[in-house]
Amino acid sequence: SPRVIAISNQKGGVGKTTTTINLAAALAREGFSTLVVDIDPQGNASTGLGVDPDARKLTTYDLILDGAALSDVVVPTEFDGILIAPATTDLSSADIELVANERRSHLLRDALSGEMLGGLGLDYVLIDCPPSLNLLTVNAMIAADSILIPLQSEFFALEGLSQLMLTIREVRQNANPELRIEGVLLTMHDQRNKLAQQVESDARQTLGDLVFDTIVPRNVRVSEAPSYAVPVIDYDPKSKGSLAYQALAMELLARYRQA
Amino acid sequence: SPRVIAISNQKGGVGKTTTTINLAAALAREGFSTLVVDIDPQGNASTGLGVDPDARKLTTYDLILDGAALSDVVVPTEFDGILIAPATTDLSSADIELVANERRSHLLRDALSGEMLGGLGLDYVLIDCPPSLNLLTVNAMIAADSILIPLQSEFFALEGLSQLMLTIREVRQNANPELRIEGVLLTMHDQRNKLAQQVESDARQTLGDLVFDTIVPRNVRVSEAPSYAVPVIDYDPKSKGSLAYQALAMELLARYRQA
Ligand SMILES: Nc1ncnc2c1ncn2[C@@H]1O[C@H](COP(=O)(O)OP(=O)(O)OP(=O)(O)O)[C@@H](O)[C@H]1O
Ligand SMILES: Nc1ncnc2c1ncn2[C@@H]1O[C@H](COP(=O)(O)OP(=O)(O)OP(=O)(O)O)[C@@H](O)[C@H]1O
Ligand SMILES: [Mg+2]
Ligand SMILES: [Mg+2]
Numbered sequence: 458s459p460r461v462i463a464i465s466n467q468k469g470g471v472g473k474t475t476t477t478i479n480l481a482a483a484l485a486r487e488g489f490s491t492l493v494v495d496i497d498p499q500g501n502a503s504t505g506l507g508v509d510p511d512a513r514k515l516t517t518y519d520l521i522l523d524g525a526a527l528s529d530v531v532v533p534t535e536f537d538g539i540l541i542a543p544a545t546t547d548l549s550s551a552d553i554e555l556v557a558n559e560r561r562s563h564l565l566r567d568a569l570s571g572e573m574l575g576g577l578g579l580d581y582v583l584i585d586c587p588p589s590l591n592l593l594t595v596n597a598m599i600a601a602d603s604i605l606i607p608l609q610s611e612f613f614a615l616e617g618l619s620q621l622m623l624t625i626r627e628v629r630q631n632a633n634p635e636l637r638i639e640g641v642l643l644t645m646h647d648q649r650n651k652l653a654q655q656v657e658s659d660a661r662q663t664l665g666d667l668v669f670d671t672i673v674p675r676n677v678r679v680s681e682a683p684s685y686a687v688p689v690i691d692y693d694p695k696s697k698g699s700l701a702y703q704a705l706a707m708e709l710l711a712r713y714r715q716a
Numbered sequence: 717s718p719r720v721i722a723i724s725n726q727k728g729g730v731g732k733t734t735t736t737i738n739l740a741a742a743l744a745r746e747g748f749s750t751l752v753v754d755i756d757p758q759g760n761a762s763t764g765l766g767v768d769p770d771a772r773k774l775t776t777y778d779l780i781l782d783g784a785a786l787s788d789v790v791v792p793t794e795f796d797g798i799l800i801a802p803a804t805t806d807l808s809s810a811d812i813e814l815v816a817n818e819r820r821s822h823l824l825r826d827a828l829s830g831e832m833l834g835g836l837g838l839d840y841v842l843i844d845c846p847p848s849l850n851l852l853t854v855n856a857m858i859a860a861d862s863i864l865i866p867l868q869s870e871f872f873a874l875e876g877l878s879q880l881m882l883t884i885r886e887v888r889q890n891a892n893p894e895l896r897i898e899g900v901l902l903t904m905h906d907q908r909n910k911l912a913q914q915v916e917s918d919a920r921q922t923l924g925d926l927v928f929d930t931i932v933p934r935n936v937r938v939s940e941a942p943s944y945a946v947p948v949i950d951y952d953p954k955s956k957g958s959l960a961y962q963a964l965a966m967e968l969l970a971r972y973r974q975a
Contacts, residue, residue: 468758469847470729474872498849499727499879501872546879549849552811588728588847590757590808612943613733613760620758620805652940681911684871 458571459492459579460713462639463601468617469588471609472644474501475679476705477585479698480605481506482688483706485538489580489715492531495544496521496565496597497587503543506534507686510545518547521564521596522554527573536688540577552592562632565596580715590624598628603639608660610646610653615660641668642705645675671708673701717830718751718838719972721898722860727876728847730868731903733760734938735964736844738957739864740765741947742965744797748839748974751790754803755780755824755856756846762802765793766945769804777806780823780855781813786832795947799836811851821891824855839974849883857887862898867919869905869912874919900927901964904934930967932960 464477474497481491495502496517503513512532519525520542530542555561569582584597598604604625608614618641629636641664647653660668673679676698682689690699723736733756740750754761755776762772771791778784779801789801814820828841843856857863863884867873877900888895900923906912919927932938935957941948949958 468728470727470868499872499876501875504875505872546849552850553815556812556815589850590805591811591848591850609729611939613758613764616760616763617758647936650936652936652943655943677909677911680870684911684914 458574459582460603461569461582461584461601463584463586463597463604464607465586465594465597465604466606466608466614466617466621467588467590467594468609468614471614472607472673473588474505474585476605476607476642476644476673476702477502477583478505479679479688479690479702480705480709481539481581481583482536482690483703484581484710485536486690486703487706487710488538489710490538490578491540491581491583492577492579493539493541494565494569494582494584495542496548496593497544497585498546498549499587500544500546501683502585503541505683505686505688506536506539506541508532508534508541508543513543513545516547517542517544518551520568522551527568528576531577536691540579548593555592561592562595562599566600569600590620595624595628598625598636599633601633601636603637605639606641607644608641608656609644610650610656612652612656615656638667639709643668643672646672647675669705669708671701671705673698673705717833718841719862720828720841720843720860722843722845722856722863723866724845724853724856724863725865725867725873725876725880726847726849726853727868727873730873731866731901731932732847733764733844735864735866735901735903735932735961736761736842737764738938738947738949738961739964739968740798740840740842741795741949742962743840743969744795745949745962746965746969747797748969749797749837750799750840750842751836751838752798752800753824753828753841753843754801755807755852756803756844757805757808758846759803759805760942761844762800764942764945764947765795765798765800767791767793767800767802772802772804775806776801776803777810779827781810786827787835790836795950799838807852814851820851821854821858825859828859849879854887857884857895858892860892861894862896864898865900866903867900867915868903869909869915871911871915874915897926898968902927902931905931906934928964928967930960930964932957932964
């Protein structure tokens with residue numbers, strides 16, 4: 458059954474959605490099939506993969522809150538090897554609506570169970586999380602095998618990391634003992650900037666091998682791609698951002714000896 | 717009584733905290749007194765103004781959920797003219813904890829009432845919001861006279877704007893009829909980048925005068941300042957970022973004929 462990876466960091470704007478979209482595209486280019494599960498009410502991953510807001514009939518809201526079957530929610534994208542379970546703003550009331558539900562933290566895990574995923578022929582599932590440590594993010598951490606943490610090379614982003622690690626440990630102790638950290642990915646990294654160099658050396662010192670070798674540089678082509686609703690790998694395959702996400706995919710595949 | 721402005725945008729990483737800290741500092745430089753109310757569980761505004769996490773005895777959690785008096789929660793900062801009501805991660809459970817409270821959306825407004833604010837001699841209150849349209853952000857919108865919307869010149873940031881405007885209209889219809897939009901502030905703007913130029917022209921076309929004349933450029937000195945726990949205006953007064961926030965303060969003051 459596929460590997461399920463939550464892309465999560467409660468700090469806003471650190472590259473969660475960008476990493477989800479472009480890692481999926483890079484894995485597809487290597488012949489692996491990926492399902493993107495968008496659980497951010499902003500629905501940026503859905504938009505970035507070309508799923509028009511009006512075309513989102515069944516969404517992750519229906520999957521998590523109404524028990525819709527995964528096979529009914531999942532739709533293909535224009536990109537070979539990438540399927541998506543899209544999101545809409547309906548999700549923003551999930552915390553309140555699920556308060557009385559005993560299984561409120563496990564609903565996504567139930568929806569992404571082995572049987573549900575079985576028929577889709579997937580290698581990877583990537584869950585794009587909202588910028589919060591709320592119920593939706595906890596659902597993703599319980600559904601996932603591992604967590605990939607995008608880390609912007611900035612001061613405020615580093616500050617939030619210890620809180621994120623605490624939450625991961627809590628989830629591992631209470632609900633998902635198998636949960637691992639897939640890795641910490643430095644994003645929007647500007648080699649010339651001394652703050653970025655400082656964040657990189659701090660991260661490698663305190664987190665060691667958890668930090669991916671691959672670093673994603675700040676690259677304007679990455680931020681232009683979403684306005685054309687394509688991954689940067691399709692928008693500008695030779696751009697620095699695109700090459701970095703391809704390197705990330707290779708690094709990930711090598712871990713599972715799939716490269 | 718002071719003007720209460722919520723700094724809000726559910727898109728993550730668009731410059732909410734940076735704008736809160738540096739607008740407060742710029743207003744202080746002009747002789748106006750500002751209270752920063754940090755309602756983001758990340759507590760970045762508290763850190764960026766030098767309030768050590770261990771020094772946060774009473775916080776906005778106590779203010780909103782335990783009915784603590786504002787005068788007990790507010791502490792001075794090292795910066796003349798800036799007071800703060802600090803935040804900790806305790807706030808992240810606010811949505812769940814307040815579900816059964818009838819007045820759950822109005823608690824911050826009650827805490828920032830005229831009497832409470834009266835004794836502090838304030839000109840402005842700036843509320844730094846989390847990257848979400850959750851109960852805490854709704855509390856800020858009901859407590860505020862107006863909303864200042866930082867808008868990063870990027871595609872995903874523009875996508876969220878219509879949802880934010882819908883929420884503002886809902887709050888105005890149901891709870892706070894006086895709520896106005898103070899303005900939309902373009903942040904991290906790179907004049908050379910065609911996407912940024914596109915976002916600026918789209919924003920001015922659709923939002924007209926709501927968009928501040930002042931634009932905050934992307935400026936590395938802005939992102940370095942938080943690691944020294946000082947506003948950029950104190951870190952590097954002549955930097956492009958610092959000058960932009962001073963211009964923003966003048967633009968704001970001119971509206972209220974205080975300049
Ligand atoms: N390597 C990069 N170079 C340049 N821009 C980037 C890069 N990665 C992401 N961006 C841009 O930075 C912004 C933030 O990225 P993104 O939206 O992926 O972050 P996020 O963590 O998903 O945000 P949120 O917390 O709102 O969900 C986007 O406008 C994106 O296009
Ligand atoms: N004008 C600017 N130039 C360069 N960097 C900036 C600028 N404004 C903000 N930053 C940096 O960008 C990052 C995001 O800004 P900030 O944390 O203020 O956004 P936010 O909207 O408060 O994020 P969140 O959604 O997590 O609360 C921070 O690391 C900040 O230092
Ligand atoms: Mg995102
Ligand atoms: Mg912030």
